[in-house]
Amino acid sequence: MSEAQERAWAELSPRYVIESPRAIASTSVRPGSAVDPASVWGRTAPLVVEIGSGQGHAIVHAAASRPDTDFLAIEVFKAGLARTMLDADKAGARNLRLVEANAPEVLEHLLPEASVTELWVFFPDPWHKKKHTKRRLVxxxxxxxxxxxxxxGGxxxxxxxxxxxxxxxREVLRAADDFEAAFEGDWAPRFDGRVLTAFERKGARVGREIRDLAYRRRRRP
Structure with missing residues (x-):
């Protein structure tokens, strides 16, 4: 991390970072470590979680724009989290928290069941080489x-x-009994809540189509 990011981590992490009890790996989450969102954020509000928040451009913008909603950024790269905290502090986004951990373990162990209103997965690592596709998140x-x-209904x-x-x-979510498509046709319209980042502009500039998908969690039996 840069000197500014190191300073941000030291000064801002007590306010923003949720410390996750570890299992074995440095970004793991120990089973039985569920947090209470109302205690973490100090209130009861809708919770939006972004997986792979990178440098935090999307989630900081969203948190600053929606003060009545709580936000959680999940990221394994510490420098990105430090950048996120710097921007969140500058924007006055006090409704944002961060966790340095593997996303599947956060969903399984850190967040209580039925606690998330929206879950975002924007531009995850595509692992585009055929031998690496098994590492994909979705x-x-x-x-x-x-x-x-x-x-x-989330x-x-x-x-x-x-x-x-x-x-x-799309194939994975079509086969998932717990979800139903929240769009018509082949792809969802671009999500208005996703700020246009340099990463997305770069993809469009080199001719890659940006594909959006949206699925609603079915009602539990």
Whole structure:
């Protein structure tokens, strides 16, 4: 991290970072470590979670724009979290929290069942080499964890600029009994709540189509 990011981590992490009890790996989450969102944020409010928040451009903008909603950024890269805290502090986004951990473990162990109103997965690592595609986040197992975390009627929003990953995402969610499509046709319209980032502009500039998908969590039996 840069000197500014190191300073941000030291000064701002007590306010923004949720400390996760670890299992084995440095970004793991120990089973049985569920937090109480009302205690973490100091109130009861809708909770939006972004997986792979990067440098935080989307979630800081959203948190600053929606003060009545709580936000959680999940990221494994500490420098990105530090950048997020710097921007959040500058924007006065006190409704944002961060966790440095593997997203599936956060969904399974850190967040209580049916605690999330919206779950965002914007431009996850496509692992575009054929031998690496098994490392992709959006799989049948991920769909089950997302369904566990979401409230009934909650939204799972996804976006990618890799066509074959978009097709995989759609196939996974079509097969997931806990979800129903919240759009008509092949793809969802662009989510208005996603700020246009340099990453998305770059993908469009080199000719990659941006694909959005949106799924609603079905009511539990």
């Amino acid at each position: 799989t049948d197992g991920f769909a089950r964890l997302a369904a566990r975390a979401l409230v009934d 939204m799972l929003r996804l976006a990618t600029d890799w066509e074959d990953y978009a097709l995989q995402m």
